[in-house]
Amino acid sequence: MTVELISIGTELLLGNIINTNANYLSRKCAQLGFSMYHQVTVGDNEARLSEAISAGLERSDILILTGGLGPTTDDITKETLAKVLGRKIIMDEHSKERIEFYLNRINDRKKISKITDNNWKQALKIEDSMVIDNAYGTAPGYIVEDRDKIILLLPGPPFEMIPMFENNMLPYLKRFQDKVLVSKMIKICGIGESAAETMVIDLIEKQKNPTIAPYAKGGEVHFRITAEAENEEEALELISPLINEMKIRFKDNIYTTNEEETLEEVVLNLLASYKLTLVTAESCTGGLLSGRIVNVPGASDTFMEGFITYSNEAKMKYLGVNSETLDKFGAVSEETAKEMAMGAVRASGCDVGLAVTGIAGPGGGTETKPVGLVYISCCVAGKSFVQERHFKGSREKIREHSLIAALDLLRRSILELYG
Amino acid sequence: MTVELISIGTELLLGNIINTNANYLSRKCAQLGFSMYHQVTVGDNEARLSEAISAGLERSDILILTGGLGPTTDDITKETLAKVLGRKIIMDEHSKERIEFYLNRINDRKKISKITDNNWKQALKIEDSMVIDNAYGTAPGYIVEDRDKIILLLPGPPFEMIPMFENNMLPYLKRFQDKVLVSKMIKICGIGESAAETMVIDLIEKQKNPTIAPYAKGGEVHFRITAEAENEEEALELISPLINEMKIRFKDNIYTTNEEETLEEVVLNLLASYKLTLVTAESCTGGLLSGRIVNVPGASDTFMEGFITYSNEAKMKYLGVNSETLDKFGAVSEETAKEMAMGAVRASGCDVGLAVTGIAGPGGGTETKPVGLVYISCCVAGKSFVQERHFKGSREKIREHSLIAALDLLRRSILELYG
Numbered sequence: 001m002t003v004e005l006i007s008i009g010t011e012l013l014l015g016n017i018i019n020t021n022a023n024y025l026s027r028k029c030a031q032l033g034f035s036m037y038h039q040v041t042v043g044d045n046e047a048r049l050s051e052a053i054s055a056g057l058e059r060s061d062i063l064i065l066t067g068g069l070g071p072t073t074d075d076i077t078k079e080t081l082a083k084v085l086g087r088k089i090i091m092d093e094h095s096k097e098r099i100e101f102y103l104n105r106i107n108d109r110k111k112i113s114k115i116t117d118n119n120w121k122q123a124l125k126i127e128d129s130m131v132i133d134n135a136y137g138t139a140p141g142y143i144v145e146d147r148d149k150i151i152l153l154l155p156g157p158p159f160e161m162i163p164m165f166e167n168n169m170l171p172y173l174k175r176f177q178d179k180v181l182v183s184k185m186i187k188i189c190g191i192g193e194s195a196a197e198t199m200v201i202d203l204i205e206k207q208k209n210p211t212i213a214p215y216a217k218g219g220e221v222h223f224r225i226t227a228e229a230e231n232e233e234e235a236l237e238l239i240s241p242l243i244n245e246m247k248i249r250f251k252d253n254i255y256t257t258n259e260e261e262t263l264e265e266v267v268l269n270l271l272a273s274y275k276l277t278l279v280t281a282e283s284c285t286g287g288l289l290s291g292r293i294v295n296v297p298g299a300s301d302t303f304m305e306g307f308i309t310y311s312n313e314a315k316m317k318y319l320g321v322n323s324e325t326l327d328k329f330g331a332v333s334e335e336t337a338k339e340m341a342m343g344a345v346r347a348s349g350c351d352v353g354l355a356v357t358g359i360a361g362p363g364g365g366t367e368t369k370p371v372g373l374v375y376i377s378c379c380v381a382g383k384s385f386v387q388e389r390h391f392k393g394s395r396e397k398i399r400e401h402s403l404i405a406a407l408d409l410l411r412r413s414i415l416e417l418y419g
Numbered sequence: 420m421t422v423e424l425i426s427i428g429t430e431l432l433l434g435n436i437i438n439t440n441a442n443y444l445s446r447k448c449a450q451l452g453f454s455m456y457h458q459v460t461v462g463d464n465e466a467r468l469s470e471a472i473s474a475g476l477e478r479s480d481i482l483i484l485t486g487g488l489g490p491t492t493d494d495i496t497k498e499t500l501a502k503v504l505g506r507k508i509i510m511d512e513h514s515k516e517r518i519e520f521y522l523n524r525i526n527d528r529k530k531i532s533k534i535t536d537n538n539w540k541q542a543l544k545i546e547d548s549m550v551i552d553n554a555y556g557t558a559p560g561y562i563v564e565d566r567d568k569i570i571l572l573l574p575g576p577p578f579e580m581i582p583m584f585e586n587n588m589l590p591y592l593k594r595f596q597d598k599v600l601v602s603k604m605i606k607i608c609g610i611g612e613s614a615a616e617t618m619v620i621d622l623i624e625k626q627k628n629p630t631i632a633p634y635a636k637g638g639e640v641h642f643r644i645t646a647e648a649e650n651e652e653e654a655l656e657l658i659s660p661l662i663n664e665m666k667i668r669f670k671d672n673i674y675t676t677n678e679e680e681t682l683e684e685v686v687l688n689l690l691a692s693y694k695l696t697l698v699t700a701e702s703c704t705g706g707l708l709s710g711r712i713v714n715v716p717g718a719s720d721t722f723m724e725g726f727i728t729y730s731n732e733a734k735m736k737y738l739g740v741n742s743e744t745l746d747k748f749g750a751v752s753e754e755t756a757k758e759m760a761m762g763a764v765r766a767s768g769c770d771v772g773l774a775v776t777g778i779a780g781p782g783g784g785t786e787t788k789p790v791g792l793v794y795i796s797c798c799v800a801g802k803s804f805v806q807e808r809h810f811k812g813s814r815e816k817i818r819e820h821s822l823i824a825a826l827d828l829l830r831r832s833i834l835e836l837y838g
Contacts, residue, residue: 013455015446016632016643019438022460027434036432037467041441041458048456213435224435280706280727286713287699287706290727294705297781297814299729305737306727308699308709314724314767318737348733362716395716 001176003034004060006052008067008077009156010043021066021154021161028165033179033228034062044074046083053084057149062173067156069139071118077153078126078142085146088127092140095131096123099138132168136160143172150176182235183226185259186246189219189408196221199249203242210239218397219404220263255411263407264292270411271302271352274418276380278410279350280306281319281340283331283357284374289403305348309340319343319355330369332357337375338384345379352414353379356406358389360398374402378413385413420595422453423479425471427486427496428575429462440485440573440580447584452598452647453481463493465502472503476568481592486575488558490537496572497545497561504565507546511559514550515542518557551587555579562591569595601654602645604678605665608638608827615640618668622661629658637816638823639682674830682826683711689833690721690771695799697829698769699725700738700759702750702776703793708822724767728759738762738774749788751776756794757803764798771833772798775825777808779817793821797832804832 005025011017022039029036038060042048049068056063068077082089099119122139125131132141137160142153152169154161188196193216197204200223204212210227225242229235247254255266271278280290280303290306293299307318312331315321320343321336329335340355358374365371372391377384387409391401424444430436441458448455457479461467468487475482487496501508518538541558544550551560556579561572571588573580607615612635616623619642623631629646644661648654666673674685690697699709699722709725712718726737731750734740739762740755748754759774777793784790791810796803806828810820 007458011632012441013445013458014449015442015444016634018442022431023434023437025434026432030433037462037464039426039432039460043456045456215435282706284713285710286718286722287701287709287711287725287727288713290706291704291710292706294703294707294729294779294818295815299705303705304730305733306706306729308706308725308727310713310719311723318724360713396714399713 001034001062001178002060003029003036003062003064004056005036005039006049006056006063006065007039007041008044008049008065009041010074012041012067013043020158021156024158024162025064025066025165028170029064031181031183032170032173033177033181034173044068044076046076046080049076049080050084053081053151057084057146057151061148062150062152062176064152064154064169066154066161069122069141069153069155071121071138073118075121078124081144081151081153082126085126085144085151089124090127091120092123092125092131095125095133095140096120098133098140099123102138132164134160135163135167141168143169179228179230180232180235181226181228182232182239183224183259184239184243184257186223186225186243186250186254187256187261187263188221188223188250188253189255189263189404190253190412191221191250193221196223196250196253200246203245210242212242219401252412252415255408262296263404263411265296267407267411267414268293268296268299268302270414274414276302276351276414278303278352278354279344279348281344281353281355282306282308283310283315283340283355284360285356285358285399285403285406286310288399289354289356289406292403292407304350307344307347315340315343318347320346332359332369332373332375334375334377334386334388337377338379338386341377341379342384351380352410353377354406354410355379356402358398358402360395360402362395372398374398374405376402376406376409378406378409380413381417383413383417385409385416420453420481420597421479422448422455422481422483423475424455424458425468425475425482425484426458426460427463427468427484428460429493431460431486432462439577440575443577443581444483444485444584447589448483450600450602451589451592452596452600453592463487463495465495465499468495468499469503472500472570476503476565476570480568481595482568482570483573484570485573485580488541488560488572488574490540490557492537494540497543500563500570500572501545504545504563504570508543509546510539511542511544511550514544514552514559515539517552517559518542521557551583553579554582554586560587562588598647598649599651599654600645600647601651601658602643602678603658603662603676605642605644605662605669605673606675606680606682607640607642607669607672608674608682608823609672609831610640610669612640615642615669615672619665622664629661631661638820671831671834674827681715682823682830684715686826686830686833687712687715687718687721689830693833693837695721695770695833697722697771697773698763698767700763700772700774701725701727702729702734702759702774703779704775704777704818704822704825705729707818708773708775708825711822711826723769726763726766734759734762737766739765751778751788751792751794753794753796753805753807756796757798757805760796760798761803770799771829772796773825773829774798775821777817777821779814779821781814791817793817793824795821795825795828797825797828799832800836802832802836804828804835 130143139155144151227235227238309315321339341353345353361371391398549562558574563570646654646657728734740758760772764772780790810817
């Protein structure tokens with residue numbers, strides 16, 4: 001099956017919003033095994049939309065239209081499609097009731113008594129189409145079958161569109177699958193993108209099915225392995241030997257093969273499994289590291305407290321870093337990082353201390369200590385692990401890479417001592 | 420002038436990457452005053468790309484093509500355009516030298532001695548086209564004039580595309596402007612999106628030129644005011660009365676009218692202007708607040724240290740929160756927030772203390788203290804400002820809103836005392 005996206009909205013053409021819908025729908029269609037050859041964006045203009053629909057029906061089996069289903073006179077997606085297909089627009093009583101119910105609730109809250117006439121426009125449907133309820137708004141979606149073509153209409157706002165697609169359109173589309181695409185993710189930390197690629201270049205070069213696609217993602221490298229097959233089991237059978245081969249090559253640089261799992265989750269799970277509590281001491285990351293850690297629900301069971309010690313005074317006062325260490329080696333040094341982690345453990349009584357000190361820039365760099373120089377230290381069970389790292393890029397990028405490197409050092413330290 | 424975007428790349432059709440180029444280029448073209456009616460995405464396929472180019476030349480004055488300029492045989496943008504235009508492809512010696520120079524440097528680093536043949540493909544150009552050097556990669560861009568049409572070719576990776584467009588294509592395109600679009604941003608904090616819209620609904624409803632577009636952005640509301648005119652001065656004259664009217668209505672809820680300025684920058688500048696130093700004490704935001712603050716280069720002049728006190732023990736030990744307060748009112752309470760901010764000031768010797776404590780969820784909520792309940796306190800010059808807030812949404816959203824609310828409370832507290 002071939003599928004084509006038509007995104008409708010002037011705000012896309014003006015660059016007011018990024019078309020994340022196109023990205024989401026492309027990915028979903030690829031997973032369904034459908035081939036997408038065209039994506040088109042047009043404004044709320046009847047002539048151009050009509051032309052785009054006709055061209056799409058000419059060359060693709062399935063058209064997915066997003067946007068232009070709202071209550072204003074600008075919104076003409078449904079009406080334009082009806083004209084192209086030569087069908088009538090009729091009132092859908094079910095949608096009318098839903099809209100009434102939905103708007104009355106909002107109006108009660110806003111103390112408005114009347115539903116404006118244009119809202120009923122959203123209860124109109126193309127005859128012989130299937131109405132899909134919108135759980136998060138007033139504009140329903142529609143499935144229209146026309147001879148051998150399928151047209152899906154979805155609302156534009158992603159928080160309405162995604163659940164509707166996920167819960168209704170996807171099950172509907174699955175019956176047209178003649179193959180499936182299944183993908184697995186290998187997430188790697190501690191090796192740069194080009195070094196990681198080099199390690200599997202032979203696999204990438206001979207890839208066909210499954211395919212291997214590398215992505216660099218803020219200090220991590222992810223490899224997506226995708227297999228095409230008639231069903232999920234067959235696809236997994238194709239993927240499995242490749243995953244094993246990559247595990248052999250990347251060893252403990254792989255922190256997970258579960259697409260949904262993040263590095264901070266892996267680290268927190270690891271700490272929890274050995275019943276270890278964590279304290280952080282941050283200089284250049286200034287709270288980003290701890291902020292990432294508490295992204296994980298339930299982080300508070302493991303992560304008790306953290307220090308942000310930007311100034312030398314704070315490093316001495318809370319973490320007990322020696323003034324001689326700061327004088328002799330500087331705030332950005334192996335020695336200071338080590339004392340920060342040890343001091344955080346001492347002050348907090350936690351089991352594991354993780355410290356970062358570095359120069360995120362843009363100012364503050366010198367010849368011997370350039371912008372991007374970062375020291376990371378992990379103190380656990382009386383042992384200290386310290387790393388010197390050199391990161392490139394903007395202030396934000398350096399700080400992002402620093403926090404990933406810190407989480408990774410923590411992961412490796414625990415594995416080395418307890419693993 | 421009408422302009423059309425053609426994005427080329429299978430990775431877009433598979434949903435592997437988000438088409439941020441389209442967003443960037445749409446915005447830039449809108450600012451130039453060009454009308455964009457179509458955006459098209461196709462893969463690296465000659466027939467379909469050729470068709471898209473022909474359709475684009477038929478209906479638009481300017482075509483902007485991104486992607487497909489790389490060294491592999493998949494990359495066919497240049498070659499396909501040449502065929503459509505009936506022009507030859509010739510070697511560009513200047514590009515050849517540049518590629519040689521660039522690759523030799525990389526190869527030295529990687530210890531590779533030979534430049535592979537396919538790299539020379541990138542030195543080929545369409546005859547009578549203007550070559551635009553790529554400062555960040557090997558694939559040059561091109562400007563092709565063909566009768567009354569203009570075709571721009573740009574590399575796909577945004578970090579190569581954006582500087583090339585900004586530095587070379589934009590100055591070139593400016594000579595075709597017959598009008599300009601100028602926009603200003605009004606950034607608001609402390610009022611929800613729908614309340615903010617209601618306050619200016621009469622202005623929005625009668626908008627024509629300038630237009631007013633509201634955006635909700637993680638706890639803030641931004642209004643973009645855009646005017647179309649023959650030149651920048653005229654546009655600014657159209658915008659200025661509207662800005663003044665909105666300033667009258669929103670008063671000190673507006674924290675800036677400078678598009679580039681962030682809330683954290685405004686807050687840090689405010690602190691610096693009164694020579695005040697800052698300490699943070701975070702519970703539910705767990706470092707996100709301080710992490711946001713240190714995003715600002717030079718933050719360390721004002722922001723000295725911060726505490727992340729997840730556990731009650733940490734709140735008592737570092738911030739001196741009373742155990743009776745915690746027992747009687749709980750960790751998430753007005754009283755605890757107040758004591759956290761005061762305690763942070765006391766412990767650090769900083770001038771201003773900013774504290775956040777709340778329930779970010781998904782667990783931990785009760786009937787009297789539901790998920791989303793957050794207390795924020797700012798302690799400055801012996802005075803305490805405390806706010807109770809109720810946020811909705813995911814854990815991340817609640818934490819994001821909490822930190823914005825905290826920065827805003829700090830801003831308002833300083834303005835009240837010193838402004």
